[in-house]
Amino acid sequence: MKTMGLDVGEKTIGVAVSDGLGWTAQGITTLKWTEPDFDTAHGALKKLIEEHDVSKMVIGLPKNMNGTVGPRGEASKDFGVKIEEAFEIPVVFWDERLTTMAAERVLLNADVSRKKRKKVIDKMAAGIILQSYLDANQ
Numbered sequence: 001m002k003t004m005g006l007d008v009g010e011k012t013i014g015v016a017v018s019d020g021l022g023w024t025a026q027g028i029t030t031l032k033w034t035e036p037d038f039d040t041a042h043g044a045l046k047k048l049i050e051e052h053d054v055s056k057m058v059i060g061l062p063k064n065m066n067g068t069v070g071p072r073g074e075a076s077k078d079f080g081v082k083i084e085e086a087f088e089i090p091v092v093f094w095d096e097r098l099t100t101m102a103a104e105r106v107l108l109n110a111d112v113s114r115k116k117r118k119k120v121i122d123k124m125a126a127g128i129i130l131q132s133y134l135d136a137n138q
Helices: 039-051 071-087 099-109 114-136
Strands: 002-008 012-018 025-032 054-061 091-095
Touching: 002 071, 002 114, 012 039, 012 114, 025 039, 025 114, 039 054, 039 071, 054 071, 054 114, 071 091, 091 114, 099 114
Parallel strands: 002 054, 054 091
Antiparallel strands: 002 012, 012 025
């Protein structure tokens, strides 16, 4: 059984999946959706959960730098509740502060063009969120 990591944004959801042993995370795709309509993401998520035999979901929780949870964090929590209800798998929220910036820095250092960065940044951020969770829980 694998763990899936999500970086949930207003228009896109970055998706990453762990290996079977729960050691490494790999960004796999970015889904388009229309927040707050969970149905626009449900089918694609269901397919990925089944395809990768996912038993747990880690959702990035965007916090303010002072540790408080703002509107984006509340939206992520709402999304997590819908995941638990729809797929009956446990959801863990993981502090995602600065993950998108870290992904952006890696891509800049690799000299990836702005256009290409935009296409992969969300799945890369999901991979960073999931890897951070896996590292902390081994």
